[in-house]
Every structure is written in structure tokens, then in C-alpha cells.
Amino acid sequence: MSDSQVMIKLTRDEALVLSHWLEQLRTADPGRVVDDPAVWAPLHxxxxTLDKALPELFAPDYDHRLETARQRLRPDG
Incomplete structure (x- = not known):
């Protein structure tokens, strides 16, 4: 089996929400959610990649942008 790459495409809203969730995961008790250390390499x-692609992570209105993205992604939103 070759070690080829996989490409995942996300909308900007999806990327922003996922980035926030990953940051929460990294700063919480990750062992409760991720029980296999091999998973950390791809998560990091x-x-x-998201950190580099999303300048809004460092914007003063980040919280507002995140909440707006969440609202757009929610099925009832």
C-alpha cells in the first residue's frame, strides 16, 4: 500500500469551526477523547494547516466570526 496523500476541502466556515474545536481539544483533557496516540500526528x-490558512483566528472580532460561522453551519441556522 502506498503512502499517498488525501485532500480534504472545507468551506471557510467549516475550517474556522473545526480549528476552534481542535484548539479546545488540545487544551482540554485530550486523553478522554483521543485514546490512540497515533491520532495526534494527523490532528496536529x-x-x-488551518492556523496558516485562517488569518481570522487572530482578528479582534474572532469570537463574532466564529459564532456567525457556527450559525451558518447549524442545520436549523
């Missing part, structure tokens, strides 16, 4: 790669 995804989080790093």
Missing part, C-alpha cells in the same frame, strides 16, 4: 497537521 490539520490544526497547523
Amino acid at each position: 497537521r490539520i490544526a497547523g
